[in-house]
Amino acid sequence: MGLKLFNTLTRSVQDFVPLDPAGKKVGMYCCGPTVYDFAHIGNWRTFVFGDLVRRTLEFEGYEVRHVMNITDVDDKIIRRVGQENKTLEDFTRPYEAAFREDLQTLNCRLPTEMPRATAHIKEIQELISSLLERGIAYRAPDGSVYFSIQRYRESGGVYGRLVRLNFEAMRAGERVQSDEYEKEAIADFALWKARVPEDGAVFWPSPWGEGRPGWHIECSAMSMALLGATFDLHLGGEDLMFPHHEDEIAQSEGAGRQAQGQPFVRYWLHGAHLLVESRKMSKSLGNFFTLRDLLAKGYSGREIRSLLLSAHYRETFNFTLKGLQGARASLQRLDECLLRLGELAAGSQAAPDLDLETRVRRALEDDLNISAAWACVFDWVSEKNRQMAENRLKPAAAAAALAGWDRVDSVFGIGRPREEEAPAEILALLEARQAARTAKDFKRADALRDELKAKGWAIEDTPKGARVKKL
């Protein structure tokens, strides 16, 4: 059947055909985090959705160049840098590192490249220069540079590709300085923001005076620098559709770098919102969670991932703690089946049973219908459980079923059940015990072994090193 995706540009489900004439390579850009805090669970829904697109493309045999930017300069960051009296780098880097850690906790494949906005000031300025040369951007009296929507439209550009806009209400030359403005506010937006005292030490020289880039231009400059003037897929949460993505199209196509008749991006994919406990997430309602908050409540990355991946990406999803309990129970059911298949297979090898893969592929190719794909998995679990209960499954068939699971798991990213994961505190004790042994401090090593035992964990020395096992 081939992969079909809902393209926001055409508002329809389309066959996915990559730009690469060989039909192999795919360029994909996902708007990444603004590193001024830990990403919250609503952000994570979007990033896990990006991972699903990436994994599905790879499952379909494509070679994906996945770019995700790191926004390490913007209004919010500058405010916090001022409050905390740090350098931009000292303030943003720990959040960037935390973001990478969180990606791994959720078992998201790491993007091929994660460019920082501050490392691409040159490309950003070149893009702004092109827009000025073409008369689509202009300098404001304060030294900032703005994108002119009117002149873009006069030059043949279409503003309003992803959303329908009401131009009647627009007043020519009305400007917004803020990166995040309201829907319907069709106004010229800042490409380069002239330095103001509140910016502190955060500014760069430019042909238009000292200042810093606007947020929208960062993504246009970095995506085209790394993926070319036209590329296959651009992803983000639906909240970015306007103004951010609309502005990205206007800037990128306004600079006229694309070949005749080619757009900036061929397929735009948007993930729907996430509600938490049926309401919009907010700190005052007590339903605001970062990934770390949920880990602290005792949920695993695997459980959180599977819940975030349970609904179709275009449906608003209600994330609840009850849902996490449900995800835990579903994973237990899957794990029990996989463990029993493993016992039955007992080391026998077999080519994968492709039945499950065929069903899962059909669901995913239908605009990433992940809920239907999960249903295939749980039907398969019931079927295997029944076959095992009736002693109808031979070891080779169990091995084939497990190999089949591994193949579809390249998309789910859930893995096979592992022995119970030890908490960080236990792993730290294990490490300390290893260090004591290396230092030949056997007394301390024994004391640490006893401490672990008192906490309910035994040490097993294996040829691959020591590990802990729950008593």
Ligand SMILES: [Zn+2]
């Ligand atoms: Zn972006």
